[in-house]
Amino acid sequence: DAGVIQSPRHEVTEMGQEVTLRCKPISGHDYLFWYRQTMMRGLELLIYFNNNVPIDDSGMPEDRFSAKMPNASFSTLKIQPSEPRDSAVYFCASTPWVAGPKPVIPQYFGPGTRLLVL
Amino acid sequence: AQTVTQSQPEMSVQEAETVTLSCTYDTSESDYYLFWYKQPPSRQMILVIRQEAYKQQNATENRFSVNFQKAAKSFSLKISDSQLGDAAMYFCAYRSSTGTASKLTFGTGTRLQVTL
Numbered sequence: 001d002a003g004v005i006q007s008p009r010h011e012v013t014e015m016g017q018e019v020t021l022r023c024k025p026i027s028g029h030d031y032l033f034w035y036r037q038t039m040m041r042g043l044e045l046l047i048y049f050n051n052n053v054p055i056d057d058s059g060m061p062e063d064r065f066s067a068k069m070p071n072a073s074f075s076t077l078k079i080q081p082s083e084p085r086d087s088a089v090y091f092c093a094s095t096p097w098v099a100g101p102k103p104v105i106p107q108y109f110g111p112g113t114r115l116l117v118l
Numbered sequence: 119a120q121t122v123t124q125s126q127p128e129m130s131v132q133e134a135e136t137v138t139l140s141c142t143y144d145t146s147e148s149d150y151y152l153f154w155y156k157q158p159p160s161r162q163m164i165l166v167i168r169q170e171a172y173k174q175q176n177a178t179e180n181r182f183s184v185n186f187q188k189a190a191k192s193f194s195l196k197i198s199d200s201q202l203g204d205a206a207m208y209f210c211a212y213r214s215s216t217g218t219a220s221k222l223t224f225g226t227g228t229r230l231q232v233t234l
Binding site for chain 1: 151153155160161162163164165168169170209221222224225226227
C-alpha cells in the first residue's frame with residue numbers, strides 16, 4: 001500500500017489567497033483525520049471524518065477553514081482567505097474500523113504539507 | 119480533557135547506549151491507548167510502539183520498549199542500542215478507547231540527539 005498521500009508537499013502563498021490541501025487515505029480506512037503542527041501549539045486535531053461524514057470539527061480554528069470528504073478516497077482542507085498565522089505543517093491520517101474487543105488501532109500519517117503564508 | 123506531558127524537551131544519547139524518554143498523562147478514563155510516534159527531519163510521523171491500558175504487560179518492538187505505570191499515569195519509552203537513525207522528535211500520544219477511533223492527544227515532544 002502506498003500509505004496516506006498528501007499534496008502538495010510544500011505550499012507558499014500570499015496572505016489572502018485560497019489554499020487547498022489534499023489527502024488520499026489508505027484504501028479501506030474508514031476514518032480520516034486532519035492535524036496541524038505548529039511550534040506554538042504542537043500537534044492538534046482540526047477535524048475528523050468517519051465514512052466521509054464529519055464527526056468532530058471542534059478543532060477547526062475559524063470559518064476560514066473548511067474540510068470536505070466527497071468520497072472514501074479523497075479529502076480536502078481549504079483555507080480562505082489564508083493568513084500568516086496559518087503557516088504550519090498539516091497532516092492527514094487515516095485508520096480502519098476493526099471488529100473485535102478493544103482493538104488498538106494506530107493512526108497512519110501522511111508526509112504532511114508544509115504551508116507558508118507570506 | 120486529557121493532557122499529555124513530556125517534560126524533556128531534548129535528550130542526548132551515545133550510539134549503542136540506552137535512553138529513556140518520559141511521558142505522563144492525565145485522564146479520568148480507565149481504558150485507553152497510548153502511543154509513541156517518531157518524527158525524523160523529513161517530518162513524517164512514524165508509529166514506534168503502542169500500548170493498551172488494560173494490558174499489564176509492557177509493549178516491546180525490537181529495540182523499543184515501554185514502561186507503563188498505570189497508577190502513576192506514566193508511559194516512558196526506552197530505546198536500547200541507540201542508532202544514528204533514531205535521532206528524531208518523539209511524541210507521546212493518548213487516545214480514548216471510546217468508540218472505534220477518536221483523536222490523538224499529543225505531548226509537546228522530546229528531541230533526541232544521537233552522538234557517536
